Amino acid sequence: MQGDSAAVNQTTDCDTKAFLLDNPYGFIEDLRLVNRPHQKITKDDRELYIGLMSGTSMDALDAVLADFRQDKPVVVGSVSEPLPSRLRTQLLSLCHPGDNELERLCRADLEWARLAATVVKKLLNDSETPACLVRAIGSHGQTIRHLPALGTSIQTGDPNLIAEQTGIATVADFRRRDMAAGGEGAPLAPAFHEAMFRQPSLSRVLVNIGGIANITVLPGAQERPVTGFDTGPGNTLLDGWCFRHKRLPYDAGGNWAATATPDAALLQALLSDPFFALSPPRSTGREYFHLGWLDAALARIGKEGLAAATVQATLVELTACTLAQAIETYAPDCQQVYLCGGGVFNHRLVARIRARLPGCHIADTGALGLDPRWVEATAFAWLARRACLGQPGNLPAVTNATGFRVLGGVYPGRHPCP
Ligand SMILES: Nc1ncnc2c1ncn2[C@@H]1O[C@H](COP(=O)(O)OP(=O)(O)O)[C@@H](O)[C@H]1O
Numbered sequence: 001m002q003g004d005s006a007a008v009n010q011t012t013d014c015d016t017k018a019f020l021l022d023n024p025y026g027f028i029e030d031l032r033l034v035n036r037p038h039q040k041i042t043k044d045d046r047e048l049y050i051g052l053m054s055g056t057s058m059d060a061l062d063a064v065l066a067d068f069r070q071d072k073p074v075v076v077g078s079v080s081e082p083l084p085s086r087l088r089t090q091l092l093s094l095c096h097p098g099d100n101e102l103e104r105l106c107r108a109d110l111e112w113a114r115l116a117a118t119v120v121k122k123l124l125n126d127s128e129t130p131a132c133l134v135r136a137i138g139s140h141g142q143t144i145r146h147l148p149a150l151g152t153s154i155q156t157g158d159p160n161l162i163a164e165q166t167g168i169a170t171v172a173d174f175r176r177r178d179m180a181a182g183g184e185g186a187p188l189a190p191a192f193h194e195a196m197f198r199q200p201s202l203s204r205v206l207v208n209i210g211g212i213a214n215i216t217v218l219p220g221a222q223e224r225p226v227t228g229f230d231t232g233p234g235n236t237l238l239d240g241w242c243f244r245h246k247r248l249p250y251d252a253g254g255n256w257a258a259t260a261t262p263d264a265a266l267l268q269a270l271l272s273d274p275f276f277a278l279s280p281p282r283s284t285g286r287e288y289f290h291l292g293w294l295d296a297a298l299a300r301i302g303k304e305g306l307a308a309a310t311v312q313a314t315l316v317e318l319t320a321c322t323l324a325q326a327i328e329t330y331a332p333d334c335q336q337v338y339l340c341g342g343g344v345f346n347h348r349l350v351a352r353i354r355a356r357l358p359g360c361h362i363a364d365t366g367a368l369g370l371d372p373r374w375v376e377a378t379a380f381a382w383l384a385r386r387a388c389l390g391q392p393g394n395l396p397a398v399t400n401a402t403g404f405r406v407l408g409g410v411y412p413g414r415h416p417c418p
């Protein structure tokens with residue numbers, strides 16, 4: 001690893017006791033020693049984890065370096081690396097059935113992992129942090145199929161390769177243990193949202209607007225459980241439609257959508273999809289909400305010729321409306337809504353959410369100290385830490401699992417576990 005010793009001025013021999021983790025499972029006593037058993041490390045009392053996230057938008061691989069020394073994690077470094085278009089195309093094609101999937105899956109699995117390792121090295125280099133100080137990486141991987149009805153979900157990004165190339169223990173495959181316990185395997189961020197953002201006597205909702213949008217309801221009354229679920233499309237249809245008509249990856253600022261008025265008949269047709277009437281727990285992905293889904297609705301109402309900008313405006317309305325309806329139904333006493341995810345930069349969308357929730361204070365998570373771009377990646381750093389400490393990462397009230405579970409498998413750093 002570059003920078004391992006360059007950034008280290010004073011080193012002392014590893015003091016094992018100083019770094020013992022409170023690990024009831026006892027499978028790893030000190031991940032820093034597992035990562036670099038023979039290496040001298042700095043006297044550094046930070047508790048560092050890395051989170052890696054690439055969501056349904058498939059726009060970029062986001063990485064954060066977070067310090068967990070205090071009550072709440074603090075992001076001390078971040079990188080967002082756009083997915084190379086060839087890899088993105090491969091991954092997109094794997095979201096739907098096709099020829100020779102297994103071999104294409106294997107290739108994408110390795111390519112995503114190589115990119116992840118490169119991003120981690122860049123993150124460490126930028127933040128002048130030697131790899132041996134990082135206790136673990138939490139790698140979400142890239143979802144290519146999320147099939148809760150079958151009880152499985154596939155994320156590519158071989159954690160063996162990430163651990164090998166970075167030397168850092170890597171936690172991955174977070175969703176399937178929850179699914180093995182009968183859960184949806186999603187959303188997983190609510191437990192982190194609760195730890196980070198819940199406030200006694202204030203009723204808050206966290207809204208993550210990624211490719212798919214999801215909410216976490218954080219009741220003010222401590223005895224009420226945290227709930228959360230996918231509300232439906234966030235940016236994924238907006239991005240897809242914008243690319244089809246403008247050859248642009250997204251509608252910057254929502255400016256194109258803002259030039260048109262939504263079509264009421266199309267909005268009604270889209271809202272009539274049974275997904276929006278399902279009671280939580282519910283989760284979804286781009287295998288359900290894709291342009292074919294939109295095209296079918298346009299054909300059903302005989303409006304294939306609708307102006308492209310009108311469709312874009314209607315898709316903004318769909319995201320805003322389904323979010324607002326979910327909040328009104330499942331958090332009727334909501335006082336504050338905090339937004340995160342790339343959708344916060346779609347000003348048209350945020351304006352429509354505000355218009356539909358006039359009684360709520362609406363801001364992004366930056367107002368609570370966490371940049372809205374990094375919430376999801378920080379959640380996976382947090383989940384990695386939970387796994388390393390043998391603590392559960394799911395909320396059964398959210399996923400419908402039969403109980404709390406430690407999520408993810410741990411892939412040791414360069415040297416195998418003793
Ligand atoms: N300036 C912007 N204007 C409008 N939309 C934006 C902007 N920046 C990012 N986005 C939207 O945010 C998406 C990425 O959000 P992200 O939270 O990373 O989603 P995911 O978790 O699905 O990857 C982009 O695909 C795009 O739709």
Ligand SMILES: [Mg+2]
Binds near residue numbers: 053054056060
């Ligand atoms: Mg993203």
